[in-house]
Amino acid sequence: MTIYDFSARTIAGDVQSLAMVRGRVCLIVNVASACGYTPQYAALEALYRKHRDAGLVVLGFPCNQFGGQEPGDAAAIAQFCRTSYDITFPLFAKVDVNGANAHPLFDHLTSAKPGLLGTRNIKWNFTKFLVGRDGVVRERYRHSLPPANLESDIVRLLQQDG
Numbered sequence: 001m002t003i004y005d006f007s008a009r010t011i012a013g014d015v016q017s018l019a020m021v022r023g024r025v026c027l028i029v030n031v032a033s034a035c036g037y038t039p040q041y042a043a044l045e046a047l048y049r050k051h052r053d054a055g056l057v058v059l060g061f062p063c064n065q066f067g068g069q070e071p072g073d074a075a076a077i078a079q080f081c082r083t084s085y086d087i088t089f090p091l092f093a094k095v096d097v098n099g100a101n102a103h104p105l106f107d108h109l110t111s112a113k114p115g116l117l118g119t120r121n122i123k124w125n126f127t128k129f130l131v132g133r134d135g136v137v138r139e140r141y142r143h144s145l146p147p148a149n150l151e152s153d154i155v156r157l158l159q160q161d162g
Contacts, residue, residue, distance in 0.1 A: 027047070
């Protein structure tokens, strides 16, 4: 199973198959607008702009499961991302990433790459998953790791899979 086997609702409300990113390196991130890590949006956008022509795509999935830090609806989230961080990478509708109502994509991601000591649950907003061009999950990064610190892994995958 790969990420291409899943679909998700976009921030605009349309159902989108993740097969749309087939052949690209993906960085999948659960995001939030009112979190101490929200400034990571800027670094995620910078990575996307720098490497998108080489095949990188960042996929943002808003989540309100951590301290209620994503309380807005889709329109409010999209507006915030556009006006505060000029986000151009794809954003999806708000999802749960843990528990009985977790989006199946996040069940897959956390199963493929468990966290520290084999835990599957995502601990906080801005946990990141790096996926190869083949749709296979390669790495999982903690929420506190600045996106710029992933650049060498991203470049390696872009070159290796390219």
